[in-house]
Amino acid sequence: MAQGAPGPGGGESLLFLTDEQLRKGIEAMFFAYRGFTADPDRILEDLDYGRAHHRAMHFIHRSPGTTVNNLLSILGVTKQSLNRVLRTLIEDGLVESRIGRVDKRERHLYLTPKGTELERTLSDAQRARMRAAYRSAGPAAVQGFRQVLEAMMDPELRRQYQTLKEGGA
């Protein structure tokens, strides 16, 4: 399927949809994701935290007061898995869990000042790389980057992403 050169009747250059081009895109995702996580990972390994802690803090920072259930659906892990991470963050005083006022079953999550500080250190590192990449590629490339990524998401995740996107904009 779409292996070799496209037939001469291919219309307006569908060359970018060849298996070869797609494979390059796949490999680009693989290598880029390593870079994407490399800087926070380096910082985290000195502390006793992992990537899972970073993700939790990122989204709590992003939506302060979010509930456990909400976070669960964003992160796409089981509550047991998230709970392990959350427990250590709470014990270490990076995250605060407040019982809901209207629905007392819910726990609303907030970063403490200490948690905010670590989150900031981690995202500064991650943003620095992203900023350098954006700057070197330019605004038009960035727009294309975002378009392709968005099209690559599962529909449900795309909705989650867009909800977050609007909230912050």
Add this chain to the structure above:
Amino acid sequence: MAQGAPGPGGGESLLFLTDEQLRKGIEAMFFAYRGFTADPDRILEDLDYGRAHHRAMHFIHRSPGTTVNNLLSILGVTKQSLNRVLRTLIEDGLVESRIGRVDKRERHLYLTPKGTELERTLSDAQRARMRAAYRSAGPAAVQGFRQVLEAMMDPELRRQYQTLKEGGA
């Protein structure tokens, strides 16, 4: 840093470098990567393999006869970690390991017909999603996508990626 609106003297719109824009890019990477791996993961979970097996098969398919050491540097894991994956693939007859003719310490890796078949099933699934994303975003967006990803890689990984890229082109 670069938090709020940029000053009026910002030149030609550096709005795409605000922390807010960068954060959207970070979240887009996070959600898109989930989609990126979702289809092969679904196939793999029925068999007894994981994402690590997929990665190994991908790059063996890509560079038949590659050595373990070579694969190691591409995948960025320890040889012990790779070895476990490789061992099961060899036991199950998906990968063949041939002792090097010139240097007998080296093992050259090849996919067997059975391995080629599974690799194809997995990459077909992954390419299908990538193709849909590419098609919906269009060739200009794809170019930008690749530019940003490439800029995001660690320099060493970028070299690896480019070497692979040329080899296949």
Add this chain to the structure above:
DNA sequence: CTTGGAAAGTCAACAAGGCTGACATAAAAT
């Protein structure tokens, strides 16, 4: 030719962070 180090690969044991299942509690909804 021998010997010592480097390189490639393998085996064993451990850790992080996913997962499932079972169960407890409190609050809300019916």
Add this chain to the structure above:
DNA sequence: ATTTTATGTCAGCCTTGTTGACTTTCCAAG
């Protein structure tokens, strides 16, 4: 009063990383 929902916890499993110790092979210096 009963059921459902939100959360938390314990136990145990799996994948895939890690480090350490070891073997085999190669090569180069003596």
